[in-house]
Amino acid sequence: MCAPEVSGHVMTLETEYGVPTVAVHGAAFARLVDSVVQVNGMPRARRAYVPMPVLTKTPAELRGYVEGDDPVSGRPFMAGVLEALTRPLDADDLRGVEFDRDTPRLLEPDTEENLHRLFRDNAWTDYLPIVLPTEARVAAMLAGTSHAPDEIVGQMRPTGFRELWDFTVEKVAVNAVMAGAEPEYLPVILALASSGMTARQSSTSSMANMVVVNGPIRDEIGMNSGLGALGPYNQANAAIGRAFGLLSQNVQGGSVPGLTYMGAQGNNFAYNSLTFAENEEKSPWEPYHVQHGFGADESTATVFYVWGNVWTEGVRSRWEDKLKAILGGQDPFDGSILVLDPLVARSFYDLGFDRKEKLIDWIHENVRIPAGFWWENFTTRNLMHELAEQGVEPWSTYGSVPPEQLIPMFEPDNIHVVVVGGSSNGQWSSFQGRTLDARFRNAPTDPATISIDRWR
Amino acid sequence: MAKVTVLDPRGYAPKITARGLAPQLDGLDGKTVYLVDVGWENCDVFMHQMQGWLGEHEPRVRTEVVRWRDQHEPDPQLCERIRHDGDAAILGVGL
Numbered sequence: 009m010c011a012p013e014v015s016g017h018v019m020t021l022e023t024e025y026g027v028p029t030v031a032v033h034g035a036a037f038a039r040l041v042d043s044v045v046q047v048n049g050m051p052r053a054r055r056a057y058v059p060m061p062v063l064t065k066t067p068a069e070l071r072g073y074v075e076g077d078d079p080v081s082g083r084p085f086m087a088g089v090l091e092a093l094t095r096p097l098d099a100d101d102l103r104g105v106e107f108d109r110d111t112p113r114l115l116e117p118d119t120e121e122n123l124h125r126l127f128r129d130n131a132w133t134d135y136l137p138i139v140l141p142t143e144a145r146v147a148a149m150l151a152g153t154s155h156a157p158d159e160i161v162g163q164m165r166p167t168g169f170r171e172l173w174d175f176t177v178e179k180v181a182v183n184a185v186m187a188g189a190e191p192e193y194l195p196v197i198l199a200l201a202s203s204g205m206t207a208r209q210s211s212t213s214s215m216a217n218m219v220v221v222n223g224p225i226r227d228e229i230g231m232n233s234g235l236g237a238l239g240p241y242n243q244a245n246a247a248i249g250r251a252f253g254l255l256s257q258n259v260q261g262g263s264v265p266g267l268t269y270m271g272a273q274g275n276n277f278a279y280n281s282l283t284f285a286e287n288e289e290k291s292p293w294e295p296y297h298v299q300h301g302f303g304a305d306e307s308t309a310t311v312f313y314v315w316g317n318v319w320t321e322g323v324r325s326r327w328e329d330k331l332k333a334i335l336g337g338q339d340p341f342d343g344s345i346l347v348l349d350p351l352v353a354r355s356f357y358d359l360g361f362d363r364k365e366k367l368i369d370w371i372h373e374n375v376r377i378p379a380g381f382w383w384e385n386f387t388t389r390n391l392m393h394e395l396a397e398q399g400v401e402p403w404s405t406y407g408s409v410p411p412e413q414l415i416p417m418f419e420p421d422n423i424h425v426v427v428v429g430g431s432s433n434g435q436w437s438s439f440q441g442r443t444l445d446a447r448f449r450n451a452p453t454d455p456a457t458i459s460i461d462r463w464r
Numbered sequence: 465m466a467k468v469t470v471l472d473p474r475g476y477a478p479k480i481t482a483r484g485l486a487p488q489l490d491g492l493d494g495k496t497v498y499l500v501d502v503g504w505e506n507c508d509v510f511m512h513q514m515q516g517w518l519g520e521h522e523p524r525v526r527t528e529v530v531r532w533r534d535q536h537e538p539d540p541q542l543c544e545r546i547r548h549d550g551d552a553a554i555l556g557v558g559l
Contacts, residue, residue, distance in 0.1 A: 010504055010535060011558035011559060012558075014502055014535075014557075014558030015558065017535075017538070017539070017555055018555050020538065020543065021543055021546065022483070022484075022485055023483045023484070024543070025486075025543045025544070025546065026487075027486055027547055027553050028485065028486045028489060029486070029555060030553075031555050031558060032510075032555065032556030032557050032558065033558035034558065034559045037558060037559070047477075049483040050482075050483040050484070050485070052485060053485070054485065060559075062507070062510060062557050062559060063504070063506050063559070064506070065509075067509050067512070067513060070506070070510045070513045071513040071517070074510075074516075074517045086514075086518075089554060090522070093488060094488055096488065097487065102485060104484040104485075106482035107479075107480050108479050108480070109477040111472055112472050114471060114472065115471070117467040118467055118468070119467055120465075121465070132473050140470050141470050141471045141473065142468055142470050142471075143469060172478065175476065178471070179473065182473045212559075255473075258473040259473075259474065260475065261474075261475070261477060386505070389505055390503070390504055394503060394535070394536075447536050448536075
């Protein structure tokens with residue numbers, strides 16, 4: 009996210025304050041930066057590049073970057089920086105570039121074989137075969153909603169400081185067909201699309217999504233909340249999640265490594281965005297969406313961002329040590345989504361956690377690490393210290409205590425509990441994950457739990 | 465082989481508005497350049513290394529290392545200060 013933001017701030021200084029400004033980026037982001045400045049109308053934005061990494065280098069090593077060559081231009085770094093500030097500009101530099109990009113409704117007719125190749129070569133697929141979105145198939149899909157095909161559903165982009173793309177109900181239906189969805193899944197897919205939270209987030213951290221569906225629609229469309237719910241054993245679970253991914257990459261302007269996707273390793277969860285239904289019937293607690301203000305008879309989808317998970321079995325005599333060890337070993341900023349088989353939920357219930365909130369509060373109070381270790385973490389160091397410096401609590405307090413003092417690993421709103429599974433094994437996981445930080449949503453107030461019913 | 469017609473899966477891109485560069489500096493002598501640390505880890509160290517290099521190689525350039533308040537938000541106060549008191553800026557590091 010940082011390289012696009014640096015580009016944005018530089019362009020602001022140039023255009024709104026009249027200050028000639030050079031952006032310095034890590035070399036791995038060159039292609040991304042080229043794209044960002046182009047789609048912001050300033051393809052000749054002043055920029056220079058240094059080798060990677062920057063974060064772990066000593067002052068002497070960083071001095072070496074300053075004294076060395078720009079790995080993108082091949083020329084001395086500082087010479088390039090100073091030249092960018094002083095070289096004479098031409099009319100194109102001073103004018104910028106304006107252009108329009110059209111998206112046709114229909115593609116040129118072609119054979120199915122050629123179309124499959126076109127979709128794959130244009131990076132419109134997940135590199136698995138898709139269902140070609142013919143007019144007849146899309147029309148059939150649109151029967152799944154009462155909303156007009158040309159209604160704007162929302163906006164999406166791979167990361168901040170990239171342009172927001174609009175998309176319609178029909179565009180969502182096109183991608184739903186491609187994913188192999190049935191028309192009755194469309195309200196769920198539209199709800200996910202309307203969140204504006206992309207399932208193809210560009211972050212270098214390789215985040216993916218988890219989607220949890222609640223309410224009556226689970227049974228209406230045959231979703232799985234029992235045996236194998238997180239695996240490839242149900243069409244609705246599979247196709248809804250796949251559609252979320254495909255529509256994200258296609259309506260937002262792409263998800264191409266080096267250009268609109270920067271995940272260092274990628275994430276296998278992205279194939280179907282870990283989509284499943286909560287097992288409300290077997291859970292001893294209220295459903296996730298009820299916990300977050302919806303009625304039990306309302307249908308919702310919640311979008312989480314996840315990185316990975318730690319799996320275990322059973323709630324045994326040393327469950328407290330187990331929870332502290334698993335959650336304490338995760339990264340603080342990313343949160344925890346506890347995904348519990350109903351057997352495990354019942355075990356926690358029998359220990360006295362008769363509400364999800366009690367388990368969440370216990371975790372907040374008891375899973376603690378030294379403050380110095382908490383702040384040493386890459387993401388908290390780079391994303392939370394600003395809040396601490398601005399006096400925002402509890403980060404301000406966490407930033408002022410001695411490094412050896414134990415502080416909570418997670419705040420309560422960054423701990424989530426979901427029940428799913430078929431009770432053949434008391435398994436559970438802590439997924440390193442959270443709802444999207446409000447600072448990174450299209451609007452800070454955009455909800456993470458979205459009504460499906462409004463898209464019927 | 466028979467041909468089929470399919471729909472384009474892509475969304476609608478916004479129109480791109482042209483944005484031009486600010487005029488270049490007429491040389492470096494006597495100029496003030498702000499070195500802006502955007503707040504990512506070690507970027508302050510990098511900016512100080514740039515400052516050191518400029519002090520040795522371009523001693524007639526005045527530099528000041530400053531910090532962008534929150535990399536995710538505009539910083540109009542800093543931008544105004546740079547416009548009022550400076551001639552150019554270098555921001556980094558985008559990672």
